[in-house]
Amino acid sequence: MKRKTKRKKGKSSIEKLISWLHLWLGLIAGIIIFFVAITGTIFVFCDDIIDLVAGEAKYVSVPVDSEPLSPDELLAVFKEQEPERKAFYFDFYKAPDRSFRVASTKKKNEEDVGVLSYTYMNPYNGEILKTSNSYQFFYIVAHLHSELLMHKTSKTIVGIATIIFLIQLISGLILWIPRKWNKTLCKNAFTIKKGTNWRRKNYDFHNVLGFYSLLFALLITITGLIMAYKTLENFTQKTFGGNPNTRELIKQYEPPLDKNKEALSFHSLIKKISEENPKVKQIRLSFSKGEKSGTYYLLTGDYIGLKSKTNGKTTLINKYTGEEVNLPQDLENYNKINQTNFDLHVGSWLGIPSKIITFIIGLICASLPITGFIIWWNKERGKRKKRSKLKNL
Numbered sequence: 001m002k003r004k005t006k007r008k009k010g011k012s013s014i015e016k017l018i019s020w021l022h023l024w025l026g027l028i029a030g031i032i033i034f035f036v037a038i039t040g041t042i043f044v045f046c047d048d049i050i051d052l053v054a055g056e057a058k059y060v061s062v063p064v065d066s067e068p069l070s071p072d073e074l075l076a077v078f079k080e081q082e083p084e085r086k087a088f089y090f091d092f093y094k095a096p097d098r099s100f101r102v103a104s105t106k107k108k109n110e111e112d113v114g115v116l117s118y119t120y121m122n123p124y125n126g127e128i129l130k131t132s133n134s135y136q137f138f139y140i141v142a143h144l145h146s147e148l149l150m151h152k153t154s155k156t157i158v159g160i161a162t163i164i165f166l167i168q169l170i171s172g173l174i175l176w177i178p179r180k181w182n183k184t185l186c187k188n189a190f191t192i193k194k195g196t197n198w199r200r201k202n203y204d205f206h207n208v209l210g211f212y213s214l215l216f217a218l219l220i221t222i223t224g225l226i227m228a229y230k231t232l233e234n235f236t237q238k239t240f241g242g243n244p245n246t247r248e249l250i251k252q253y254e255p256p257l258d259k260n261k262e263a264l265s266f267h268s269l270i271k272k273i274s275e276e277n278p279k280v281k282q283i284r285l286s287f288s289k290g291e292k293s294g295t296y297y298l299l300t301g302d303y304i305g306l307k308s309k310t311n312g313k314t315t316l317i318n319k320y321t322g323e324e325v326n327l328p329q330d331l332e333n334y335n336k337i338n339q340t341n342f343d344l345h346v347g348s349w350l351g352i353p354s355k356i357i358t359f360i361i362g363l364i365c366a367s368l369p370i371t372g373f374i375i376w377w378n379k380e381r382g383k384r385k386k387r388s389k390l391k392n393l
Contacts, residue, residue, distance in 0.1 A: 047305030
């Protein structure tokens with residue numbers, strides 16, 4: 001008596017639909033996903049690279065019996081030596097051997113656009129130690145990442161590609177789940193098999209690395225969508241106690257610009273801030289806002305980079321009195337929520353360890369469209385060879 005052989009169950013209609021979506025959405029948006037992922041990965045270590053490029057200019061020899069120049073004097077020297085540039089914030093370091101850093105942009109004219117730079121100055125004599133365009137480089141990388149440097153239209157394209165990537169991550173997980181949780185299938189799902197050809201290796205890289213990076217990839221993708229879409233940002237703000245209308249409402253609490261009043265000197269402001277915050281190591285004063293209102297943006301912390309902060313605090317201060325502008329709690333929460341979302345997106349939430357994790361996840365995310373395309377291409381090539389053989393029979 002013949003034994004009945006069990007037929008292998010084919011894919012269900014839902015599985016076929018998910019597989020079809022995963023394939024064609026990946027093919028449609030793959031190049032954008034790759035570009036967004038790779039530029040985001042480059043941005044992860046932006047502050048570390050900016051500091052590395054600065055090199056020895058970050059530090060100075062401390063002269064004996066010599067007091068540093070005031071920020072006002074240093075900015076006056078900067079203006080004299082760099083008349084074509086406009087400073088918009090400076091970094092003051094409490095450590096006596098740290099240089100004074102000025103962020104500036106080249107003044108725009110009909111033929112030239114602004115170029116962002118960091119200038120490092122000797123705080124004791126005003127000597128310009130180095131001017132670096134690393135600020136401009138990462139400004140370009142950030143805008144390539146978010147809008148491909150083409151503003152509104154391409155920002156929409158990036159947003160749609162990010163939504164597709166979110167769908168890809170979820171559909172990829174569904175397709176990854178082993179049909180049976182036996183030893184062989186589980187091993188194939190969780191490990192990259194040794195001693196296989198490059199096609200199998202590529203398949204394993206796509207499936208296995210995609211699975212292990214899933215949670216962090218979802219975190220990066222969701223936080224990116226919150227920054228890309230105002231509706232999601234507003235929902236996040238409301239959920240965590242922030243006010244979505246902070247940018248408009250904050251004007252009610254800012255002291256107005258008063259041309260009859262004289263703003264405190266930067267020296268007086270830094271002295272006052274240092275006395276009130278004795279433990280902070282770095283103070284950043286952004287005065288571009290003061291051109292239109294009676295306030296400056298103040299950042300204090302152990303470390304303040306281009307975007308990341310360690311033990312950082314952001315406040316508005318009255319430029320005529322040096323006092324902090326008191327804001328309702330929901331307006332205060334606005335910046336904290338946005339900063340937390342940004343830190344989660346770029347991986348600066350736990351310093352170097354989280355940056356390394358985010359960097360690796362970024363590389364894996366960038367590789368997924370490539371390995372996925374190769375899987376599809378190999379299958380299509382195999383189908384063409386099979387059809388060719390059948391024709392020749």
